[in-house]
Amino acid sequence: MELYFLGTGAGIPSKQRNVSAAALRFFNDQGSTWLFDCGEATQHQILYTPLKLSKIDKIFITHLHGDHIYGLPGVLGSRSFQGTETPLTLFGPKGLKDFVQTSLSVSGTFLRYRLEVVEVEDGAVFKERNTVIKVKKLVHGIPSFGYRIEEENQAGSLQxxxxxxxxxxxxxxxxxxxxxxxxxxxxxxxxxxxxxLGPCKKGRKIAVLGDTRYTEAAIELAKDVDVLVHEATFGAHEQELAHQYYHSTSVQAAKVAKMAEASSLILTHISSRYGENADRLLNEAKEQFVNTYLAKDLWSYSIQP
Ligand SMILES: [Zn+2]
Ligand SMILES: [Zn+2]
Known part of the structure; x- marks a missing residue:
């Protein structure tokens, strides 16, 4: 599977970083893609990747701030205009259904596929084929969730x-x-x-978190994951500001990865104040947790079994 970063900025778009969205592309028979958040212009970003709207069959929304959802009506509409008829499930906090229904009905957008909206709560668990999705509430002023995606272990191949x-x-x-x-x-x-039977293939584990302050819930979601995607809106020296605005610093994200014994950490949701100097956040985080990456728009990260 491959993780594509479509928008890695915080709050408002900049020339370097669009607002939040990431996609997890599976290389299964269905070729499914799952989208995590859908900030404005996510569908434009997708045009620069190998991803296809028709293959997106699940969208997970972490929270209802505009920089995470304003791209939804566009993605949902274009997926239909392109002729896609396969169903799509949308997961997210309470209120998501209202937002989607209102924007689609006011704009007279008719979807030719079945859209199911599932409003999630803390502790929710979903199962999809050989994958389990666990949901936990984070700390962000408004309800914000993190998603943990766990593949089941697979039996080894027949010798x-x-x-x-x-x-x-x-x-x-x-x-x-x-x-x-x-x-x-x-x-x-x-x-x-x-x-x-050859050796059993260990399922991959990934945690994609919404905006949050440093919290225990993030550590639980990220326990032993192959990849943790965590916001780092601010640098280490802005810890007060991060707390005030319900966000995390680069170093707090690294602490979560370290406590959770994650294999790798990807920092995203970077404030535009850092512009071309965002590497500073990466270096600070690396001092705590070596295997850290700084996401950039249109960058992808491959997760091997
Ligand atoms: Zn945000
Ligand atoms: Zn937010």
């Missing part, structure tokens, strides 16, 4: 060469062996599928 060497011909038996079942061969021998 076909080993089976062929034993004279087990390919066929429906292979399916049963892959499920780890014991089978009897025509010659009377019993073999157990578990003896012919």
């Amino acid at each position: 076909v060469d080993k089976l062929k060497a034993l004279g087990v011909p390919p066929g429906p038996l292979y399916g049963q062996l892959k499920e780890g079942k014991q089978i009897q061969l025509e010659d009377g021998r019993f073999i157990n599928g578990k003896d012919f």
Whole structure:
């Protein structure tokens, strides 16, 4: 899977950074893409990536501040104008349904696909195929949530060469062996599928958080994740300001990653006051947590199994 950063700025767009949005692209059969937040002009940003609106089948909204939702009506409308008929589920805080229904109806936008809006609460858990989504409330003045995406572990691949060497011909038996079942061969021998499976593939874990102050809830969401996407609106020296505006500093984000024993941290939602000097935030965070990256618009990060 690949994480694309579509907007990495805070509050208002700048020439370097658009407002919030990130996309998680799966390389599964459906080629699904999940969008996290949808600030204004997210659909314009998508034009510069390999992402397709038709493949977006879930959108997770962290909170209802304009820099995270003003791009929604545009994305939803264009997805329909392009002829997409596959359903889409939108997750987010209470009030999201009103916002979407009002903007679509006032603008006379008719969607040719089924849109489901799920308003989330602290502690909500959803399951989608082999992936579990956990939701926790953060601290941001208005309800703001973080999402933890957990893939289930997958059984290892069947060691076909080993089976062929034993004279087990390919066929429906292979399916049963892959499920780890014991089978009897025509010659009377019993073999157990578990003896012919490679190492199990560990599912990936990702946490994408909304705007927040430093909070324990963020640490819980990020426990042992491969990637934590955390806001860093301010630099370390602006801790007071960050607290006042319900945001985090670069160093606080790094502390969350460290406490949660995450594998990597990506900083986003960077205030435009840092302009070309945002590397300063990266360096501060790295002092606490080495494997830190600073997101940029249209940058992508690959998450290997
Ligand atoms: Zn924001
Ligand atoms: Zn906000």
